[in-house]
Amino acid sequence: MAVYTEITDTELAQFLRQYALGRVLSFKGIAEGVENSNYLLHAEAGFFILTLYEKRVREADLPFFLGLMQHLASRGLNCPQPVGDRAGRLFIPLAGRPAAIVTFLDGLAVGYPEPWHCGAVGEALAKLHLAGKGFALHRSNDLSVAGWRGLASAARGRSDEVAVGLAAVIDGELAFLASNWPQGLPSGVIHADLFPDNVFFLGDALSGLIDFYFACVDAFAYDLAIGLNAWCFEPDGSYNLDKGKAMLAGYQGIRPLTGREVEALPLLSRGSALRFLLTRLVDWLNVPAGALVRPKDPLEYLRKLQFHQSIAVAQQYGLR
Amino acid sequence: MAVYTEITDTELAQFLRQYALGRVLSFKGIAEGVENSNYLLHAEAGFFILTLYEKRVREADLPFFLGLMQHLASRGLNCPQPVGDRAGRLFIPLAGRPAAIVTFLDGLAVGYPEPWHCGAVGEALAKLHLAGKGFALHRSNDLSVAGWRGLASAARGRSDEVAVGLAAVIDGELAFLASNWPQGLPSGVIHADLFPDNVFFLGDALSGLIDFYFACVDAFAYDLAIGLNAWCFEPDGSYNLDKGKAMLAGYQGIRPLTGREVEALPLLSRGSALRFLLTRLVDWLNVPAGALVRPKDPLEYLRKLQFHQSIAVAQQYGLR
Numbered sequence: 033m034a035v036y037t038e039i040t041d042t043e044l045a046q047f048l049r050q051y052a053l054g055r056v057l058s059f060k061g062i063a064e065g066v067e068n069s070n071y072l073l074h075a076e077a078g079f080f081i082l083t084l085y086e087k088r089v090r091e092a093d094l095p096f097f098l099g100l101m102q103h104l105a106s107r108g109l110n111c112p113q114p115v116g117d118r119a120g121r122l123f124i125p126l127a128g129r130p131a132a133i134v135t136f137l138d139g140l141a142v143g144y145p146e147p148w149h150c151g152a153v154g155e156a157l158a159k160l161h162l163a164g165k166g167f168a169l170h171r172s173n174d175l176s177v178a179g180w181r182g183l184a185s186a187a188r189g190r191s192d193e194v195a196v197g198l199a200a201v202i203d204g205e206l207a208f209l210a211s212n213w214p215q216g217l218p219s220g221v222i223h224a225d226l227f228p229d230n231v232f233f234l235g236d237a238l239s240g241l242i243d244f245y246f247a248c249v250d251a252f253a254y255d256l257a258i259g260l261n262a263w264c265f266e267p268d269g270s271y272n273l274d275k276g277k278a279m280l281a282g283y284q285g286i287r288p289l290t291g292r293e294v295e296a297l298p299l300l301s302r303g304s305a306l307r308f309l310l311t312r313l314v315d316w317l318n319v320p321a322g323a324l325v326r327p328k329d330p331l332e333y334l335r336k337l338q339f340h341q342s343i344a345v346a347q348q349y350g351l352r
Numbered sequence: 353m354a355v356y357t358e359i360t361d362t363e364l365a366q367f368l369r370q371y372a373l374g375r376v377l378s379f380k381g382i383a384e385g386v387e388n389s390n391y392l393l394h395a396e397a398g399f400f401i402l403t404l405y406e407k408r409v410r411e412a413d414l415p416f417f418l419g420l421m422q423h424l425a426s427r428g429l430n431c432p433q434p435v436g437d438r439a440g441r442l443f444i445p446l447a448g449r450p451a452a453i454v455t456f457l458d459g460l461a462v463g464y465p466e467p468w469h470c471g472a473v474g475e476a477l478a479k480l481h482l483a484g485k486g487f488a489l490h491r492s493n494d495l496s497v498a499g500w501r502g503l504a505s506a507a508r509g510r511s512d513e514v515a516v517g518l519a520a521v522i523d524g525e526l527a528f529l530a531s532n533w534p535q536g537l538p539s540g541v542i543h544a545d546l547f548p549d550n551v552f553f554l555g556d557a558l559s560g561l562i563d564f565y566f567a568c569v570d571a572f573a574y575d576l577a578i579g580l581n582a583w584c585f586e587p588d589g590s591y592n593l594d595k596g597k598a599m600l601a602g603y604q605g606i607r608p609l610t611g612r613e614v615e616a617l618p619l620l621s622r623g624s625a626l627r628f629l630l631t632r633l634v635d636w637l638n639v640p641a642g643a644l645v646r647p648k649d650p651l652e653y654l655r656k657l658q659f660h661q662s663i664a665v666a667q668q669y670g671l672r
C-alpha cells in the first residue's frame with residue numbers, strides 16, 4: 033500500500049501555478065506504488081498522475097528516472113510521460129519533497145498471468161532494451177552483487193528467524209555469485225522491476241509499462257531473468273514452462289539473445305532471485321509491530337533460488 | 353485513510369459485465385472516505401467511483417443512502433449519482449461485499465475554510481434539506497441520544513485515560529441532553545456528517561457534496577449545528593464568529609429557521625459536539641497498537657462542547 037503525504041489545497045494550487053495545465057478540478061491520493069505517494073490529478077488539460085517522492089527514492093536519481101521515461105516515450109514505448117513545468121523542469125518541490133507530474137496511462141495490471149501475457153511482457157522488455165539506446169544518463173545498479181552484500185549483512189543476525197539455515201544459504205549463494213557473476217554481457221538501460229504490478233493490459237494486448245524507479249544500466253539478460261522470476265512461477269512455487277517459453281520467445285522475437293547471454297541465464301536468474309529474497313527479507317525483518325502493511329514473503333524467492341540452482345542449461349527454461 | 357480490499361482483474365471484469373459502461377480502461381484504489389474502499393474506475397463511458405462497502409456500513413441501509421443520492425441529484429443537488437446495473441440495481445456484490453458505482457464528481461476539499469466557504473456550506477445544507485422533501489425511505493439517526501448512551505457505556509471505563517474527569521463530563525452532559533433534547537422540530541433528510549472532507553469547491557464556488565453514509569431523518573437544525581461544529585472553529589479551538597455568521601446567513605437565505613429552531617440551536621450544538629466527542633473517543637480507545645492511522649483527537653470536541661455549554665442564546669453564534 034502506498035504512503036500518503038497530505039497535500040493542502042493551498043500547497044497544491046501554488047505548485048500547479050508552475051505548470052500550464054489549467055485549473056485543478058480534482059485531486060485524490062491513489063493506492064499505486066509502494067515507494068512514493070501518488071495522486072490522481074484532474075486538471076483542465078486532462079488526467080495526470082502526480083508523484084511525490086518519499087525517502088526511498090533519491091532526488092539525485094530523478095533526472096535519470098524521469099529523463100528515461102521521456103526518452104522511452106519519445107521512441108514509441110507506452111509509459112507515463114513526464115510533464116515539464118513552465119520552465120521545462122521535470123520535478124519541482126511540493127510539501128518539502130520533489131514531485132513530478134506524468135500523463136495518466138490507461139490499463140489494468142493482471143492478477144494471474146497466462147502464457148500470452150508472459151509473451152507480451154518478453155516482447156515489451158526487448159523493446160524497452162532497444163528503445164533505451166542513446167539515452168545519455170547513467171545509473172549503476174545499486175541492487176547488484178555489491179548491494180546484495182550490504183543487504184545480507186543487514187539481515188544476517190536475524191535471517192534464521194525467518195527460516196532455519198537461511199543465513200548460511202544466503203552467504204553460500206552470495207560467495208558463489210560474487211566469484212562467477214558474468215561480466216561484459218550486452219548492457220544498457222533495464223527496468224529491473226518488471227513485476228505484474230508494473231505492466232498494464234487492455235483487452236488482449238499489453239498497453240504500457242510503469243514504475244521506472246529501479247531502472248539502471250545493467251545486463252539486458254539480467255532484466256529478462258527478473259522477468260522469468262516475476263511472471264513464470266505458479267502460486268505453488270513451480271516453474272511454468274509454457275510461460276517461460278512464451279516470455280523467452282517474445283523477447284527473442286524482438287532482440288535475439290547472444291550465446292553468452294543464453295549461457296549466463298541460469299546464473300542471472302539465481303542472482304535475480306537472491307536480490308528479491310534479500311530485499312524482501314530486510315523488509316520482513318523491519319516491519320513495525322502492528323503495521324497494517326504485510327510485507328511480501330521472502331521465502332517465495334528462496335524457493336525460486338533453489339529452482340534456479342537446479343538448472344544445468346538455459347534450455348531448461350524453455351529457450352528454443 | 354481508506355481501507356482497501358484487493359479486487360482481482362477477473363472479479364472486476366465479471367462485476368462490470370453487469371453494467372453498460374463499456375470496457376474497463378483503468379482501476380485504482382483511492383484514498384477517500386474512511387468507512388469504505390473506494391476506487392477510481394475509468395471505463396469507456398467515462399470516469400466513475402466504485403465503492404465497496406466495508407463492515408461499518410450496513411447493507412440494509414444502502415437503499416436509503418444510494419436512493420437519497422439519486423433523489424437529491426434529480427432535484428439539482430450536485431452529488432455523486434449512483435449508476436444502476438443493467439437490471440437497474442444500485443448495488444450488487446463484488447468480492448463478497450455490496451458495491452456501487454457513482455459518477456465522478458470534480459472538486460477539491462478545502463483545508464482551511466474562509467467565511468465565504470462557510471456561507472456556501474450553509475446554503476448547500478439548506479438546499480439539501482429542501483431537496484430531500486418527498487424522498488420516500490426512512491432511516492432513523494442511530495447516532496442521536498440513544499446511540500450516545502451506548503457509546504458512552506462502551507468508553508466509560510477508559511475515558512479518563514484520555515482526560516481526567518472525562519467520564520463524569522460525558523455522563524453529566526448525556527443526562528442533561530436526554531432530559532432536554534428538543535422534540536418536534538422541523539425534520540427531514542439530513543446529511544449528518546458535512547465536514548470539510550465532504551464538500552467540494554471549484555474556484556470560488558461550492559461544487560458538490562459527497563459521502564452520504566451517515567444521512568438519516570432528523571431535525572434540520574441539528575444538521576446545521578453539526579455544520580457549525582465542523583466549519584466554524586479555529587485550529588486553536590476558538591469559535592470564529594464571522595464563519596458562524598456566514599454559515600447561518602447562508603442557511604437562512606435559503607431556508608429561514610423557525611423560532612423554536614433558533615431557541616434549540618445551543619442545545620443541538622451541544623448534542624452534536626457530544627456525538628463527535630463520543631465516536632472519536634471510542635475510535636481513540638480502540639486503535640490497534642502500532643496502527644498507521646492516527647484517529648482524530650476526541651478532546652477537540654470536548655472543547656467545543658464546553659464552548660456550547662457557555663452559550664446562553666443562539667444569537668451568540670452570529671444569528672441575525
